[in-house]
Amino acid sequence: MKPIRLDMKYFGPFEDESIDFSSIKDSMFLISGRTGSGKTMIFDAITYALYGTLSTSDRMEGSVRSQFATDSDISRVKLTFEIRGSQYTVERTLSYQKEGRKTPVPPKAAIYDQEGEVLEGSINGVKEKVLGIIGLDADQFRQILILPQGEFKRLLVSSSESKQEILRTLFRTERFVHFEMRLNELKKEKLKSIELVESRVEELFSTLSANGDAELQKLIDAEYPTAAKRIEVIEEIGTTLGNRYRMLEEALQKLKQEATSLRETISRRERHNEQALKLASTKQELKDHEENAASIERLETAVRQYRKVKTVEYELRSEQDLIKQKEELETRLNTIDTGLKELETSGEALRQTLDKISRYREGYTKLVKWINSTERFVEDPRFRDMDGVLQSKMKERQNLASDIKAQEAKLAEVRQEDDSIHWEHAESEILRNELSASVAECRKMREWIERENKSAGYDGKKQTLEKEITELRKKMEDTETAIKKIQEDTGSMYSPEDKVHIEHLAGHLKKDGECPVCRQTVSVLPVARDYMSEEDEAELRALETKKQECGNALETAEKNLGIVDGILGSMERYDTEKLEKELEAEERHQNEVRKKIDDNHKRYDRKKQLDEEMRRLESSISDNRIRMNNAENAVEQQKSLKKEFSEQTQFETCEEFQREFQARQQKVSRYEKQQEEAEQERQRYREEKSRLEENRAAARRQLSEMSGQLEENTRVIDDFLKDNEFAGRNVLFSILKNTDVNEDEERIRAYHTQKDILKSRINDLESVLESTEEIPVEEDREKLSVLDKEIETKTNDNARLYARMQHNGNIKEKISDFAEKHEAELGEVDELVELVNAVSGKNEQKVSLERFVLTYYLDRILHIANIRLLEMTSHRYELRRSTGKSNRKTGLDIEVFDFYNNRARHISSLSGGETFQASLTLALALNEALQQESGGISLDTMLIDEGFGTLDPETLDMAISTLIELQTSGKMVGIISHVEELKERMENILEVKAVNERSTANFK
Template sequence: MRPISLELQYIGPYENETIDFKDINQTLFLISGKTGSGKSMIFDAITHALFATASTSLRGTESLRSQFAPSTEPSIIIFTFMYRGKTYKVERRLRYFRGTNTTETPPESSIYNEFGELIENGLTKVTSFITELLQLSATQFRQIGLLPQGEFRKFLVASSSDKEEILKALFRTERFNELYLKLKKDHDKDKQQIEMKHALIMNQFSQVLKEEEQSTSFKENLERFHTIQMDARKELQEAEESYQKTLESKDVLSKEIQSIKENNDRVETYFKEKDNLELLLQQKSVIDDKESKLSLSQKVHTIKDAYFNEKEYSNKVKDSKSRVNEMRLVLDEKTSEKKKNDSEFKDLLNKEPEINEYKVRAKHFSKYDTEEYRSIEQDIHNLLVKQESESKSLEIKKEELTGLEVSISKMNVTDEKLRKSEAELFSIKENLFTLQNELEIAKESEQNKREIDDLTETIHSLELEIEELSLTIEKQNQEVQSLNNLNVKSVNEMIAHLEAGKPCVVCQQTVAQIPDTIDFDEVLYSELESKQKSLDSLKIKLGILSEKDLKETRSSKDLETEILKAEKELAQRESQIASEARSLEEKQVLEVRLNELKSEVSAFAHGIDISKREVEFLEKRFSQFKEETNFDDFLHFKDALNIMEADIDTFLKNKKSLEDKRQTLTLELTKLESQLESAEFKLETERNILDENSQKVRVFLSKNSEVSVEDLETLIELDNDALKTEIETYKNKVAQVESLILHIKKDIEVFEVVDLTNKLSEERHLNESINIESKRLGQLESRLKSLDGLYKKIENEIETYKKEEHAFTELVKLVELLGGKQGTPTLSRFVLVYYLERILSQANIRLRKMTNGRYELRRRETYRSDQALHIDVFDYFNNARRSVATLSGGESFQAALALALALSEIIQHESGSIDMDMLLIDEGFGTLDEETLKVAIDTLFDLQKSGKMIGIISHVEELKTMIGNVLYVETLDERSRTKLVTPLSN
């Protein structure tokens, strides 16, 4: 993969920037600029274009959008690159929030081929396509094509467990762990299957052996099974011998019965065939007649062909005569028709000179037979009418224009005058607002005064009531004191014990009426207290009202009068402004119309001028038409041309029609003459054949007087073969029956039918015995077959079981080996160690060169999970191994660079499908002294000679003199621009 160009719009500090990489292909180049100028953003943009992520995992993609990007503009990255001879262009649009909306505008992604055709669309689809194309993930890309700032040192100093995760991701070693897990799964599955198979075999033994006979040993069970097989075989042999004896007895009896049956059948057949012979002999006279008829038919068959040919050719001669006569009539008609055609064709050829003259004239006239000349008179007329109409319209427009100019000049309203009136209106509104506020204050002040007067009057009234109530209370107090200081409570208790109509407990007099208790002073005190509270409340309210700071104002009545006056003035001024606004609007409308009229007047004048030139052109063309055609109008010209063309067309059609008809008639006559000749020849031939066959029939009849002409066809139609077969069949049948009777008579021992009832009964009993013994024999055979099959099956399954058990044992060893249970590392760790040692071996080639043979990276020699991937540095100067943490900054950078380059190369080598022709390195060179820096750059130059394009981001000034190609990143007003300087550009 090699970059071609990078376009950035609102990405980081880049507003609209394009970086062209074509001039620095297959070279080493430096990206130089101030801190924060956006050097690393170039790497971020490339990584985001490919994988929708930043160049380092520490930066999110949201950091790519420019801080100064307008909220309406998207951030866009367009990255064009070449991969294996093909060019691709990927476009990414970052997510952002449009305007002040909180709705997110989602990201967009597209990738195109070298012809600009869309390949994929959508964030995930584009990333998946690039990952599949490059055979790289974002993590692998950061190790192979791009070493981000601070991250390429990470692998050097990472812990063993962190290195394990990094290497797993880069080399996809999870597949080895998946292999182990698959083998482990197979191990568990096979173990279960082995156990199930063992149980199955034992279950099959249980079908034959009793539980107490079974052993855990397959061998012992097979021996006991074999003993049962031998017993079953012996029992079968004994049953077969018994069955054979019964079969022999039955065969002897069956033969005897069969002999008797055969003799009985011969006796019955003998008498039956004698009856058949009698019937056959009765049919002999009929057969003799058929033999006589067959003899005649055979004689007649000698002239069969002649007889039928005579009939056939008699009809044919008749048909041929009729056909010849018809053809002679048709030939005469066609001959007359051809003579007529020749005469018409000769008359037509006399008109050909006139038609040729028509053709010349029509060809000359055809150039005027166009739509232009067809409508030229109407077009001239229409243009003249249009000119007249437009001239009138122009005069009307001019008059309207003059009137508008006068009307506009009379309208003295202007924008400035209207704005001045509006300012005066605003002043009136402000004054009205001030008066309305003052009115509210005046009304509030007057209301306050009324409330104070009312409160003062109420307070005075309450004070009088309180004074009167106080005198009443004082008078009652004096009456109570006259009771010689008697306790009022005691008096009230005594009153409570009095009952009407009963004697008093003190004076013993009858109580006529119960007096009131002495509590009147408490009611008066309560009333006095209530009035006092009301008085205090009113005084407080009066104090509040009196303290209000109300300004001195005019009376509300005066203010209302002034407000009415101001509102009237406001209404008048608003009406005046509305009128002025309408007038101004009318003036503006008139001015717009004035401009439109000026444009229309100009357009009409221009149109009239064009119409005049068109009329002049058309009249010139029409004069030429009249001069060359001698016609004053197109209609007469067209009629004449149509007549000429119709005459020419009619002539040509008639000529072709007559020529075609003449040719057709000639062919038809030739064909008819040939057909007539053939028909006459055929008629003569058929007559000869008819005469020949008629003679044969007459000769036959004269020699065979017993046959008449009428009998011929009947005798011919007889089926002689069938008749002959019938006769022969009869004779053969008679001979067969006679022969069979003689043969049967010779073999008959006794001429009577013997009774077989007893012997057949005995045979049935023997058959039943055979069936019973046969079933038992079948059962024994089936059992023995089943035992043999089961024995063989168990033997085969035991053999398979042993093989699978052996394979399982090997699988157990393999699983334990790969799982690290035999003192070895796990497969996954072994592979990771293998890759790490390859990386270190490759890295040490460069590290020894960069450090003059002093340092070499080594893996710690252990397979412990926490240390297996730990890297130390071996110092040849001190002949000692030590931690990489003890390296200086420059030494650490050298080791990290060598390790990173090796890691990139090994990953590409392992993944043969990866083709990465670039390497981008971000920072790290600032810690090197001049000599070490030169060695590091020489290393990169050597790497670049293999065809890679290598880019470096660094602040180190010395690099500008070492590296000829420099991409400068310059900043102005928070925005960055790039400038490429190469040796050729100097």
């Protein structure tokens, strides 16, 4: 990710500022400016645009809204950045509390692609989109791409637990912790499953049935170590119960055979007794049935009469209906004749009404013609308030003329004042240049004073070093004198440590013998030897150590003195008192120029206001003249409309015309309505007359046909009465009223059918019975009952035994299935427990999976960091992961190995400059390691806030060279620092200036 352009509006000290990074996107640059000018705010703006948070975790969003922003001003940050060849723009507005509003104005966010298309427009949507594009969250971005002031050395000096959280977040190793937790949960689930299986097996075994056998019950109640042993016991119980079941089954079969034979005998005897009883009953039923013979004969006579009269039923009912219809038809003919006479009377009145309407036809036509010619004046809204509109337009014309006169007078006054104000652009430009030159001169004087103060500090440091060197040389001379004195006092004495070796060698020397060391002939044996006392030797060693320490300190002091002399030799010296007087005079001059500029600005602002006022008045006069011209045209139009109205309608006012128009329109409507009603009435008259005449003709035809049909029916009925002995038509109708004929016929048939059935049944029973006497069966039934009860008891016993055997068999199958599953799961659990122990650190190395991964990443980061750190510290320091024992689980402590002393030191023992070196190399290594690990993350930028002020010139040069090397690999490197030497080394400087609490930023 590389920033291309940053826009800030009311953000921190920036009112409306844009910074273009496109020209230095592959370079290193310095952000320079005095303390409090807003340098760090640039990093805050970049971080806030991307993530909605600031570059340091201890600052809140509300702290960066500009203090000079009003309630109507919106604080906004807009960042265009490039990543993997694509450009994106993200824009955010800050939340702030508006006066008079209970709740804060909410923040907003949006992200666009290179073509300006909106990718996301919500706070959460932008957050997710940025995370997807960059691949880092806010904490990772601050830790890797931005090294904030105060958090620069966080990774180096943090505790082991803090490093774990940092590295866990950056390298996402929490997945290994989740993996360990999931394995533990899986282990618990598996162990619980095994316990459930064992519990279920025991529960199933306890439900075995012994069928009341005490010995078998003892087998069930006993304890068994394995499921296989339980299965053997189940098989033994099953064998015993199976033998008992077969014995019960054989006894039951014998009882069933005996009961079957007895049941057949009883069945035969019961059938005989049943048939004898049925024969007697049937004979009595036949006798009772024949007692109804007389009533059946009467029914047969009535049915025959009904069937005979039924043959003329149609003629009888037709004759009756035709007589009634003939009477109704004659009455209808009389009603139609009466209606025709009344219709002729109403027709005469209708003809008189039509004659009256035709007489008014000519007046109606004239009214319609007038209405059609004047109707447009009613519908057109322009004629409704002609006089009112005309008066309004005339008054508007008068008011506009008055306004134009007043505005022209005001314009003359403004022009007069504008001509009296003197302002020239050249004069303002001269004053601005003079002020800029004065500011530059003041800044240069302050820099000279600051440099001289710094040089004075080096003077003091030089005096201190010279004094220190003098003292060290004196101390070293005194030490050398003391050493010489001891050496002179002890002479040729040997040290106590050499005594053993010398005496041992002397013991092997013999006169004229060979020396065991040099192999030469010994001519003279050594005399008695003197040795130094332990006190003399200790004093001599202490003095030599003191001499060495003084020498080292002297060498360091002389080296530092040489550095200070070099710095002082390269510095230009100034007269501070003279510079301060000149600065005071220049500042006075600067204030005078500023006052002139302010006066000039006031004249310019007033002249600008007057010019704006003149433009506004001229524009207003022009607009009013246009409106006045429009008003005059409107007056003429209204007069023309009024003239046209009067000529066409012959009325002066629209109200009189509309009243007359409505009155005439109502007359026309009444005439049209009367005409329409008369025509409708005439049509109804014609239709009614035609209908009555048609109905009269149809009724006469129907009456003629009905009379002929009535004569024919009367003849048929009279012939039937003559042939049969019935006393008139009323008797025939009474016979036809019998509606139960079908039921009577059914009773007759049923009587004869039942009689024949009973006779046939008696004949059948008499043919099969040998005897009509009943045979006794009670004794056989009692025997059968005893047998059935015994069979039922044995059947239930056998069924219960079989059910228990089946139950035991099912339990055996279930326990067998559980045993197989149990054995398989035990093997899985053993493997799972072994895996859990390895992942969680319960192993020989006592290292968990996450700890192993974290130490791998830390070792890798330290390896990369040491390549630069060794070079920057002249191969003195190397960062190492502490391998000492610790009660903490993570083991991620860092220590520094000092090759000069050949021992490890705690990281806190480093000086400020050394700590910065280690922190910088560690941060660069972390950046590289993370980019190597996450191929999709593009880490093309590094922004560093402060830290270089603790470095000496040589180390500063090494740190800058390291960053330049990093920049040449394609990274953008930005640095915030007050170190003057950096300005001299940097080609690109983003200078942040603050004037009246408002800052600007420009590359120079």
